Amino acid sequence: DAGVIQSPRHEVTEMGQEVTLRCKPISGHNSLFWYRQTMMRGLELLIYFNNNVPIDDSGMPEDRFSAKMPNASFSTLKIQPSEPRDSAVYFCASSFDTGSGYTFGSGTRLTVV
Amino acid sequence: GENVEQHPSTLSVQEGDSAVIKCTYSDSASNYFPWYKQELGKRPQLIIDIRSNVGEKKDQRIAVTLNKTAKHFSLHITETQPEDSAVYFCAASPGNTPLVFGKGTRLSVIA
Numbered sequence: 001d002a003g004v005i006q007s008p009r010h011e012v013t014e015m016g017q018e019v020t021l022r023c024k025p026i027s028g029h030n031s032l033f034w035y036r037q038t039m040m041r042g043l044e045l046l047i048y049f050n051n052n053v054p055i056d057d058s059g060m061p062e063d064r065f066s067a068k069m070p071n072a073s074f075s076t077l078k079i080q081p082s083e084p085r086d087s088a089v090y091f092c093a094s095s096f097d098t099g100s101g102y103t104f105g106s107g108t109r110l111t112v113v
Numbered sequence: 114g115e116n117v118e119q120h121p122s123t124l125s126v127q128e129g130d131s132a133v134i135k136c137t138y139s140d141s142a143s144n145y146f147p148w149y150k151q152e153l154g155k156r157p158q159l160i161i162d163i164r165s166n167v168g169e170k171k172d173q174r175i176a177v178t179l180n181k182t183a184k185h186f187s188l189h190i191t192e193t194q195p196e197d198s199a200v201y202f203c204a205a206s207p208g209n210t211p212l213v214f215g216k217g218t219r220l221s222v223i224a
Contacts, residue, residue, distance in 0.1 A: 042215075097208075098206065
């Protein structure tokens with residue numbers, strides 16, 4: 001198994017532009033999580049899905065953030081418009097269920113200038 | 114909701130010594146406690162976990178202990194090596210909600 005696959009690995013964009021981050025979870029995993037990591041705030045849960053259904057998006061910082069999971073093998077996190085304070089590493093993780101160990105992707109390092 | 118506190122935030126030890134990282138949690142319903150290791154520029158990786166029906170678990174040089182009464186759990190690394198240098202995160206979950214992570218401990222093993 002290739003593990004959780006995220007793309008792109010790095011993204012540099014100008015303020016105001018739309019950014020789309022992508023994630024392919026491990027086949028057979030029913031739960032998918034989007035986390036944001038910064039030095040100041042650590043690992044923050046943004047949103048999670050069970051069986052492709054969004055369960056809790058209370059961690060999404062603003063309406064500028066949105067996430068979808070159209071099928072069991074693909075999810076996106078979109079930021080529109082992007083702002084410099086969105087600069088962080090965004091991790092996608094998947095697991096069999098919310099109470100199991102997570103496997104993280106390699107992350108996307110986002111820089112908004 | 115769950116709240117996880119982790120201490121210390123940084124820890125330096127001499128190679129060969131032991132390292133201990135402690136976490137406390139607030140939700141008495143939490144029953145799953147994993148530990149993740151994150152090397153610089155890489156993803157967090159699960160290194161050991163424990164469930165609430167077990168008090169201690171070992172895997173070679175790594176062990177985790179759990180005290181449900183006091184709501185705290187600890188990571189113990191013995192005979193530390195330079196490759197143990199990383200950021201370690203604890204987490205907790207009652208099973209039906211996602212993991213809540215501690216803020217991390219930066220461990221430096223000095224050769």
